[in-house]
Structures are given as C-alpha cells and as structure tokens.
Amino acid sequence: MTERFVRGLARAKWIVLIAWLAITVAAMFGLPDLQAIVRNTEQKFISSDAESSVAKKMMEQINPASITKSSAIVVYSRASGLTKEDQDWLRNKASELTALSGKEGFQSVQSAYDTPELASKFRSGDGTTEMLLVGFEWPENDIITQEAVDKLSEKVQGAPAGSQVSLTGSAPISKDFQKSSEEGLKKTELLTVGLVLIILLIVFRSPVAPFIPLMTIGISLVITRGLVALATDYGMPVSSFTESFLIAVLFGAGTDYCILLIQRFREELSHDGDKVEAMIRTMRTVGKTVAYSASTVFVAFFLIGFAQFGLYQSAVGVSIGVAVTLLAGLTLTPALLMIFGGATFWPSKVISGQGHGESKLWTAMASLAARRPVAVLLVTVILLAPVTLLFEGKRSFDDIAEIDSGHSSVQGFRQVEQAFGSGEVFPVSIALGSSTSMRTPEALAALEAASESLSRLAGVQEVRSAIRPLGEQLADLAVPNQLDQASDALGEMKNGVDKIAAGLTSASGSIESGQDDIDKLTNGLRTMASQTTKAKTGLDQIYNGLKDTAKGTDQVAGGLSQSAILAESMSADLQKLLQAHPELVEDANIQALLGKQQGLSGGLKDLTKGTAALQQGFKKLNPGVAEAAGGLEQLAAGQKQAADGTAKLKGGLDTLTGGLNDGAKGLADISLGLAQVKDAQTMIGNSQIPGWNLPQEALDRPELQQALDYYMSEDGKTTKFDVILSVNPYSAEAMGTVDNLRNALNQSLAKSPISEPQIRLSGTTAQIEELKAISQNDFTRTGTFVLIGIFIVLMILLRSFLAPLYVLLSLGFNYFVTMGIVEFIFVRLLGETGLSWSASFFIFLIIVALGVDYSIFLMARFKEEYRPRGIAYAMTRAMSTTGGVIISAAVIMGGTFAALMLSGVNTLLQIGAGIVIGLVLYSTVFMGLVVPALANLVGEANWWPFNKRDRTAAPLSSSNQLNPPSVHTD
Incomplete structure (x- = not known):
C-alpha cells in the first residue's frame, strides 16, 4: 500500500504542489482572519456558572441602565501638584466626554x-x-x-505642559495586552523563520533542503490559521496564545518531521540513487514514525478541547495545525523531495552507500546504559531529584506584568497605585441577594454592620456600599457619634439635675422654717372669720333699720303730700278772701299770713322732692347692704376654709418636705447614673465597638435614597459592596483576602434580618482566586487525559505496555526537573512573585506532547532494529542512527520556542524558557541515558504482553542490509 501511494505521488508530484498552493491562496482570501478574531473576541476563561459570572449577572439587576461592560480611567497627574489650569482642562474634558455618552460606544463619565x-x-x-x-x-x-x-486617547491629547495623561482600566489594559501580543507574535514569526532557516542550513549544509520544510510548514500555517478562524464560528475558543503556539508547534514539530523524512530519504537515496525507491523505503519506515509522532501531538492538543478552562481550550486549534502539517508532511514534502531529488542536498552530492553518519557520542552513551543501567538510573535520580524540590508551584496572576511597562495602561495603573492605592482600579465587588427587600432600617443596619466587618479585615482599604457610598460610615447614624451627642446632653442634664436637687434641698429647709408662720396665719384667718361674722350681723341690723327708715320715709312722704294739698287749699281760700275783700290786701297781718302760706307751700314742695329722692336712695341702698351682708357671710365661710386649708397646708408641707428630701436623694442617684452612662459611652468609643441606628426619617432623606439606587436594586433584593484593597489586586495577599471577605460577610449576616443571603464575589482579584482553583483542577484533569491518550498511541505503535509506561514516567520526571529549574531562575534569581499561572500547564503539555516525539523516533528505530542478538544491540543501533536526528529536532524545536522568549510577553518568555530547558534535558540526559537504561533493564519485557511474534520473516530496510539480517519485529 505504501509503495502504491508513493508511486502515485511520484506521478502526480506537480499536481500535488499546485493543489497545495491553490488551497493556500484560497485560505488566504476565502477564510477569516484569525488575528482579527482573536483581537475582537472576549476572553471568556470563566464559565457562565462560575461564581464571578453569577455575581456579574446579579449586579446587572441593580441598575441595568447604568451597567458598563468595560471601562477606562483617564489618569491626570503633575508631580508638583495640580494647578487651577489643570483642573479647568480636566473640567472641559469631562464635559466633552459626557457629551459622547450614548454615542460611539461611550456610555457614562464620572468625575x-x-x-x-x-x-x-x-x-x-x-x-x-x-x-x-x-x-x-x-x-x-x-x-x-x-x-x-482610540477616540478617548485622541480626546485627552494637548494637556497643559508639565502634566502627564495616561489611560488605564479594563479596556486600555486589554487593548495594550493585545497590542503587546501582536507585536510579540510578529517578532516570534520572524525570529522563528530565521532560527529554523539557520538551523536547517547548518544541519543540511544546503540552501535547497531548508526550502522544503519551510514551504511545507508555511503552507500548513496559512491554511491552519484560516481553518481555526473558521472553527470559531462553531464554538472553538481562541486566545492571544493560539497563534503563538501554532507558530511554535508547527515550525518546531513540522520541521522535525521534515528533517526525519529528509535525513532518511538521503540515507535511502545513497544506496541506489533511485529517488522513487528511496521514498518508498523512507515512507515505509519513518513515514509511520512521523504519523505516530504527529498523532501523539494531535491527541494531546485535541484532548485540550475537553478542558473546562477557556484559556486551556484555546490551544485546541493546534491539533488542527498538526493534522494539516502531517497531511502536508506526508504528501507535499515527499512530492518536493521527488521533484528536487539529489539536488535537494546541493552543493553536497549523495554518494552511493553513504548515509548520514553515526554519532559516536550517542554510541558511547548507549554502551554505558547497556552495561550499567542501574547505576545510570541511580546517579541520574540522585542528581536530578533534588532539583524537583525547587518547584514549589508559586504562580503569578499579574496581567500587568504581561504588558510592556512603556504602554500607557501600565503607566496609568502604576500612577493610580501610587496616588490612590493598589486596589482602586480593580476593586472586589460582592453581590448580595435576599429573598426579601433590604430597603428597611433593620436590613440596612445589617448591611452597615457587614460593611464595618469587611472594612476591619487585613488588606482592605475601604468598603463602599448602599449605606456608606463614600466608603465611610455615615457619622450622623453611627451610635458612637450619637453617644457623643447624648453624652453632651446627659452632661447638661446632670448639671440641671444637680441644680434641681440643690434647689429642692434649699426649698425643704425654707418650708421647715416657714411652718410657724403658717400656724400664725391659720390663727389669724380664724380670727378674721369671727370678725367677719360679726360684721355680717351688723350689716343685717343696718339692712333691717334701713328697711324701717324706708317705711317711715314713705309715711312722711304721704303726710307731706297731704300737707301740700292742704297748703294749696289754704292758698286758694286766701285768694278768694282777698278777691272778696280787696281792702285786706293792704292789711299787714294778711300780707304776713300770705307770705307764710307761700313759704309753707314752697317748703312743702322742696320737702316732697327731697323725700322722693330719699326714697330712691333707700331703694338702691337696701339691695347693696343685703349683698354686702351675703358677701360677708361668704367671706367668713372662706376665711374658715382658708384657716382649715392652712392647717392642711402645714401637714402637706410636712409631706412635701420629706418628698423633697427623697427627690434630692433620687436626683443625686440620677446624676450618678448619668455619669456612669457617660463613662460607658467613653468605653464604647475607646473599644471601637461598632454601632449604628437608622431612624425612618433618615431613611427617607434624598441623599441616602440616591446611594440606595446606585448600590441596590429597585425591589431591594439585590445589593453590592465595592471593596477597595490596600494591596495589589493581582498579589497573593489579595487572593488570600477573598476567602476572608466571604467568611466575614457570612458571619456578619448569619443572624441578621436579611433573609436567605446569597453571597457571590466578582472583580479581578475574585476572578484570579477562581482561576487559581479552576486552572489547577483542569490541569490535573486534562493532564491525565493527555497522558492516557499518548500512552494509548505509544502502546499501539510499540505494541508494548511497559515501554510506553516508562517513557511517560521519564517525561513526567523531566517535567518536574524542568519546572524546578525554571522557578529557580524566574522566582529566586529574577525576584518574580511566581511563574505565570498558565506557564506550568503549557510547559507540561508541550514537553510531553513534543518530547514524546523523540521517544518515538528512538523507540520506533529500536523496534525496527530489534533482533535476536539482544536488546543492547538494538538500542545501541537505534541511538547511533537516530541520535543526531533527535539532537537536530530538539535544536529546531528549542529554537522555535526560544523565539517566544523575545516576544515581550512575560508568559511566553517563561513558556519558551521552560520548553527549551525541558527539551534540552530530555533530548540529552533522558533520551541518551535514562530511557536506554530502562529499556536495557526491562529487557525482553519491553514487548510485554505482545512479545509472542513470528520472527521467521522480516522485511529488511536498507539500513538492515548493512548488518546481518534477522527477523523484523512487525
């Protein structure tokens, strides 16, 4: 099957090349831009059900209209102090920025x-x-x-001379971090290509040979970027590390695979010069090795997709790159080798029978491991085990350290840290939920007690909440302040009570001295009452006399009336007599009588008038005398009652005197009690026992309602605390504060009126603490998956159980030694607080996934060379032929990851350093001594439980033809 594939590839080699070029062009113009996607993708490293995510959702209920998804802080400073010109400039900028609210992504401005x-x-x-x-x-x-x-940055240009303006906060820090990552990525790409090219030129001593792996990997990288970007539409996570790892792994592992193919192709080509046959033999031997090597890397990065942590998951895209690189390595690389043939190694010539040289160093190490396997293992363990103890697992979560200190966001953060405190930029936010409203005096008192409890914790600068929006307790509502006011009032009251007591004592003495006067008054009143009674009797007699006199006057008036009538009659008779006797007019007696008669008539008239007036006087006088008599009777009765009252007054004064004495004593006790209350208040103030009292009228004040609306939902069932830390929010001290905050709040609310409190923490420090636990657990879980996956691939490749087991043990030991060295360098020598929190995971992943390639190179050749002549011979042969390849591959892999060290990103610096150290250790000490010693020590059990095999017929490789033929292990 391999032969048919290679011959078909030889016939279609140009078509294969053109096809790969066409796919590359299509990927460049037809697939999304991975870098743009990474730049605009929110780094959701925390799951939606994590505590910090739940806390954010709870706080969004408080005031949805004012919730901001990100923020920036304009930091304006002047070393000598801000001037009026500075403040005027800032006031104008605040107005300009406020005008942008609701436009172009701006939401609010506070100043x-x-x-x-x-x-x-x-x-x-x-x-x-x-x-x-x-x-x-x-x-x-x-x-x-x-x-x-960017617009904000433009707006704050042109500040007064001598001042400094910086932007910090979540958005500028994220932007600068992304900028640093992109700048680092560009450096990494250039350095990686440059280093790989130099190493390939040294390895092959040809300008043509390096072109083949560079072209293969360059095409694979372009296509992979597009495929990974496309996969993000289907949920594949990406991060700023995705491209960095793609470059490092594809150039490192891909170049290794190409070197292995090219070196073996040269070895096979040296036998007969037939490039097709050489390629058939190459693909039949190392082709399978490359496939299995790539499979381990693919499995390792593919299993990362099962991680729960987003940043770890973002490395899953490398598995796509490995698959594309493997496909290109098994098609494009052979096609290019068959196109160039022997010219691949120009200006060197491939001489018949001349393969690549065998390493004398590796042959010597193989001999030592075969002769003294136990000693080799003991010495190695004794020398390296102490190094593992240097690895204490110290981790740093400081994102600011990842950014070049020259960026504005870092400068602004440091300025805020210096002027306001470390925790001002990134406070810890605590969401508190309740099943009932907290807009009550009782619940708010509980929130104040909770705020006070939090503010007393070590590492806390201040606590801002619904009841202390400025981070300070409301003075008017604090019990100690109220006690101060009460103390002043009590002092005045005590003085008043003392005066009253003194007055009562004086009054009591005065009353006692005045009781004799009261006795005299009583006797006088009784005498007055007796005299008044006598006066009343006299008035009664006068009244009776007046009544008799009035009757006599009536009689006199009647007599006078009759006398007047008689006098008128006599006057009429005299007139008649004179008319009858005119002569009598001159008579002197008659004239005298006439004068008397006229006088009598006038007198009687006057007397009648006087008597009438006297009658009227008596009529008016008699009722007055009667009333006066009644008044004297009442006066006498009143005087008797007054006398009785004064007698009773004396008895009451006796009682009052005793009461005043008792009252004076009671007031003295009150005075003493007030003094004790004042002393108790002083003790409370001195002992700083918190206390708080919220009257309903204070709750209704507009300023308090405004604070409640900012920190509490309308229904009162959700509120928040902003905890400003006094330490760097990224520090270990800050992370230790998170649990203390949670515990203190739980204890404070345990017996409070707040019903069923639900506490959730968010903010940078809380998320870091959460990341610490999640990443550590995911490391253990995902690392186990990776080891199991690689073990299965090795077991299938080597048809052995024990060999994969000790290979993985050697990789694990190498990892801990590497981490001990890395932590010693960065923490103890360079003084950092710890290694970047994700560095240990990615160092483990890459050392295991890529380091196992070297084991595969060695163990596959070991399996291929295995003969009845023994384990020692097979291992020596494998080491002598593959040692140079392993070193070359390790140098190239180390070179690609060394480029990360110059990226300017602290995490990539540490990852790059760790991988370089780990690969150097594994490719020399472990591959040169430990693994061969274990293989020799295990012996025939290397192939257990698959060691029952037919050894009668084995296909020979060209390398085997140089030695006595024996049975192939397949």
Whole structure:
C-alpha cells in the first residue's frame, strides 16, 4: 500500500504542489482572519456558572441602565501638584466626554465635577493626581470599545505642559495586552523563520533542503490559521496564545518531521540513487514514525478541547495545525523531495552507500546504559531529584506584568497605585441577594454592620456600599457619634439635675422654717372669720333699720303730700278772701299770713322732692347692704376654709418636705447614673465597638435614597459592596483576602434580618482566586487525559505496555526537573512573585506532547532494529542512527520556542524558557541515558504482553542490509 501511494505521488508530484498552493491562496482570501478574531473576541476563561459570572449577572439587576461592560480611567497627574489650569482642562474634558455618552460606544463619565460629593474619590490626597472614569457599552475586546479607546486617547491629547495623561482600566489594559501580543507574535514569526532557516542550513549544509520544510510548514500555517478562524464560528475558543503556539508547534514539530523524512530519504537515496525507491523505503519506515509522532501531538492538543478552562481550550486549534502539517508532511514534502531529488542536498552530492553518519557520542552513551543501567538510573535520580524540590508551584496572576511597562495602561495603573492605592482600579465587588427587600432600617443596619466587618479585615482599604457610598460610615447614624451627642446632653442634664436637687434641698429647709408662720396665719384667718361674722350681723341690723327708715320715709312722704294739698287749699281760700275783700290786701297781718302760706307751700314742695329722692336712695341702698351682708357671710365661710386649708397646708408641707428630701436623694442617684452612662459611652468609643441606628426619617432623606439606587436594586433584593484593597489586586495577599471577605460577610449576616443571603464575589482579584482553583483542577484533569491518550498511541505503535509506561514516567520526571529549574531562575534569581499561572500547564503539555516525539523516533528505530542478538544491540543501533536526528529536532524545536522568549510577553518568555530547558534535558540526559537504561533493564519485557511474534520473516530496510539480517519485529 505504501509503495502504491508513493508511486502515485511520484506521478502526480506537480499536481500535488499546485493543489497545495491553490488551497493556500484560497485560505488566504476565502477564510477569516484569525488575528482579527482573536483581537475582537472576549476572553471568556470563566464559565457562565462560575461564581464571578453569577455575581456579574446579579449586579446587572441593580441598575441595568447604568451597567458598563468595560471601562477606562483617564489618569491626570503633575508631580508638583495640580494647578487651577489643570483642573479647568480636566473640567472641559469631562464635559466633552459626557457629551459622547450614548454615542460611539461611550456610555457614562464620572468625575469630581459632576459629582462634587465624590471629589475625594477622584482626587488623590497629595493633590498630584485626578481621575475621570469612562464607561463603555461593550466588552473590552469588542471592536467598538477598542475604537472608543482610540477616540478617548485622541480626546485627552494637548494637556497643559508639565502634566502627564495616561489611560488605564479594563479596556486600555486589554487593548495594550493585545497590542503587546501582536507585536510579540510578529517578532516570534520572524525570529522563528530565521532560527529554523539557520538551523536547517547548518544541519543540511544546503540552501535547497531548508526550502522544503519551510514551504511545507508555511503552507500548513496559512491554511491552519484560516481553518481555526473558521472553527470559531462553531464554538472553538481562541486566545492571544493560539497563534503563538501554532507558530511554535508547527515550525518546531513540522520541521522535525521534515528533517526525519529528509535525513532518511538521503540515507535511502545513497544506496541506489533511485529517488522513487528511496521514498518508498523512507515512507515505509519513518513515514509511520512521523504519523505516530504527529498523532501523539494531535491527541494531546485535541484532548485540550475537553478542558473546562477557556484559556486551556484555546490551544485546541493546534491539533488542527498538526493534522494539516502531517497531511502536508506526508504528501507535499515527499512530492518536493521527488521533484528536487539529489539536488535537494546541493552543493553536497549523495554518494552511493553513504548515509548520514553515526554519532559516536550517542554510541558511547548507549554502551554505558547497556552495561550499567542501574547505576545510570541511580546517579541520574540522585542528581536530578533534588532539583524537583525547587518547584514549589508559586504562580503569578499579574496581567500587568504581561504588558510592556512603556504602554500607557501600565503607566496609568502604576500612577493610580501610587496616588490612590493598589486596589482602586480593580476593586472586589460582592453581590448580595435576599429573598426579601433590604430597603428597611433593620436590613440596612445589617448591611452597615457587614460593611464595618469587611472594612476591619487585613488588606482592605475601604468598603463602599448602599449605606456608606463614600466608603465611610455615615457619622450622623453611627451610635458612637450619637453617644457623643447624648453624652453632651446627659452632661447638661446632670448639671440641671444637680441644680434641681440643690434647689429642692434649699426649698425643704425654707418650708421647715416657714411652718410657724403658717400656724400664725391659720390663727389669724380664724380670727378674721369671727370678725367677719360679726360684721355680717351688723350689716343685717343696718339692712333691717334701713328697711324701717324706708317705711317711715314713705309715711312722711304721704303726710307731706297731704300737707301740700292742704297748703294749696289754704292758698286758694286766701285768694278768694282777698278777691272778696280787696281792702285786706293792704292789711299787714294778711300780707304776713300770705307770705307764710307761700313759704309753707314752697317748703312743702322742696320737702316732697327731697323725700322722693330719699326714697330712691333707700331703694338702691337696701339691695347693696343685703349683698354686702351675703358677701360677708361668704367671706367668713372662706376665711374658715382658708384657716382649715392652712392647717392642711402645714401637714402637706410636712409631706412635701420629706418628698423633697427623697427627690434630692433620687436626683443625686440620677446624676450618678448619668455619669456612669457617660463613662460607658467613653468605653464604647475607646473599644471601637461598632454601632449604628437608622431612624425612618433618615431613611427617607434624598441623599441616602440616591446611594440606595446606585448600590441596590429597585425591589431591594439585590445589593453590592465595592471593596477597595490596600494591596495589589493581582498579589497573593489579595487572593488570600477573598476567602476572608466571604467568611466575614457570612458571619456578619448569619443572624441578621436579611433573609436567605446569597453571597457571590466578582472583580479581578475574585476572578484570579477562581482561576487559581479552576486552572489547577483542569490541569490535573486534562493532564491525565493527555497522558492516557499518548500512552494509548505509544502502546499501539510499540505494541508494548511497559515501554510506553516508562517513557511517560521519564517525561513526567523531566517535567518536574524542568519546572524546578525554571522557578529557580524566574522566582529566586529574577525576584518574580511566581511563574505565570498558565506557564506550568503549557510547559507540561508541550514537553510531553513534543518530547514524546523523540521517544518515538528512538523507540520506533529500536523496534525496527530489534533482533535476536539482544536488546543492547538494538538500542545501541537505534541511538547511533537516530541520535543526531533527535539532537537536530530538539535544536529546531528549542529554537522555535526560544523565539517566544523575545516576544515581550512575560508568559511566553517563561513558556519558551521552560520548553527549551525541558527539551534540552530530555533530548540529552533522558533520551541518551535514562530511557536506554530502562529499556536495557526491562529487557525482553519491553514487548510485554505482545512479545509472542513470528520472527521467521522480516522485511529488511536498507539500513538492515548493512548488518546481518534477522527477523523484523512487525
């Protein structure tokens, strides 16, 4: 079958070349751009049911209209302190940016100018730095957000001389990280191609031979990029690492496969010069080796797709690249070799009977491993085992360290860190849910107690919540402050009570001294009452006399009336007498009588008038005298009652005196109690026991309602806390704070009025803590899958159970030695807090997936050379013929990953360093000593349980013809 395939390939070699070129062109113009997709794809490394994801969904219920998917912070600073010109410039920029709200991806702007009460949160205490917070409508990786960041960058140009403006926050950091990754990728591509070309020129000593693997891998890479980009439409995850790994693995592994094919082709071509027959023999031997080698890499990266963690899953695209490279390596590379033939190795000539040379070094190591396998293993373990102890698993999650410090986002972050504190840019957000509304005084008091509990934790700078929106307890509602006010009032009350007590004591003494006067008053009132009674009796007598006098006056008036009538009659008679006797007019007696009579009539008239007036006076006087008599009677009765009252007053004053004395004593006790209350308040203040009281009228205040609307949903069932850390949010100390926050909140709310509290944490630090657990668990789970998958491939290839087992054990031991060295270099020597959190996983994956290729190269040749002459001969032969190939492959693979070290991305630097160290160790120490020693030690059991085979007929390879023929292992 192999022969038919190769002969058909020989006839259609030009068609194969043209077909691959056509597919490449179609991929370039017809398939999506992977880099653009990576740039605009949100890096969802956390699943939707993870705690931080649930927390974000809960917080979106608080105020959906104000939720921002990403943000940027404009950091304005001046070392000598901000000037009025600076603030005027910032105020104008805030107005300009506010006008963009709702347009071009901008959603909101917050500053010290639109919310003066929050000015302290936007201006640093030292007066050197001020921030503007800009919210965006879309996630940081969305193209609209990236364009908005660019527009924002343009808007903040032209700041006053001497000042510095930087952009930081989730969106600018993401953009700069992506920019760093793309710049690093370009460096990696150029360096990888350059290194591979130099290595190939050294290996083949020909300008033609390197062209074949470079063309094969270049075409494979272009097609793979398009296929991976297309696969994202069907859910395949990608990340900034996807392209980097594609380049490194395809150039590394692909070049190795090409070298193996080209070297074997040269070896076979040297026997008869027939390129078709040479290719048939090449494909029959190393063709299968290449297929199995690529299969292990394919299986390893394919199984990554079963990881639960998004970043790990993003490496699954490499499996597509390996499949494409394998297909190109088994079709395009042979086609090119048959097109060029012997010219492949120009200017060198392939001389008949001259294959590639055997390595004397590898032959010597094979001899040592065969003669002293136990000693080799013991010495290796004794020397390398201590190195594994250097690997403590310290990991760093600092995304800022991944970005070049010259980028604006890093400079802005460092400035905020210096001026405001490490946690200001990325606070920890805690979502709290309840089955009932928390917009009640009791629930808000519980939230205040929870806020106070959180604020007292180590590593916490301040806590902002619905009840402390500025990060500080509301002073008017704090019990200690209320106690201070109460203490002042109690002090004044105590002084008043002391004065009252003193007054009562004085009053009691005055009352006691005045009781004799009360006795005299009582006797006087009784005497007055007796005299008043006598006066009333006299008035009664006067009243009776007046009544008699009035009657006499009436009688006198009647007599006078009759006398007047008689006098009138006498006057009429005299007039008649004078008319009858005119002569009497001159009579003196008559004239005298007439004068008396007139006088009597006038007197009687006056007396009658006087008597009438006297009668009227008596009529008015008599009721007054009667009333006066009644009044004196009442006065006498009142005086008697007053006398009785004064007597009772004396008894009441006796009781009052005792009561005043008791009251003075009671007030003294009250004064002492007030002093004790004041002392207790002082003790509470000194002991800093939290306390809080929220009256209903305070709850209804507009400023408190505004804070509630910002931090709590309308139905009151969801609220949030923003915890500002005092340590770097990426640090181990910050991650240790996450569990403390959760525990403190649980304890605080355990017996609170908040019903069925649901606590979920989000934010950079909380996500890092979550990543730490998820990535570690996924590492163990996925790593196990990878090892099992590779074991199955090796078992099928080698038809052995023990050989794959010790090969994997050697790979595992090599991994821990490698990680010990890498951690020692970066943590202990270079002073980093830990290795990048994803570095250990990818170093493991690539060392195992690619390192096993070298085992396959060796063990496949070992199986091919296996003869009844013994294990030692087969292993020596395999090592002497493949040792140079393994070293060449390791150098090329190491070179491609060494290019990652110059990418400018810290994680890729560590991964590249780890893989270079691991491959160098494995291709020399483990492949040169450990694996051969194990193979010799195991002996015939290498093929257990498949060691029952027919050894009577074995096809010979050309290399076997150089030695006494024996049975082929197949």
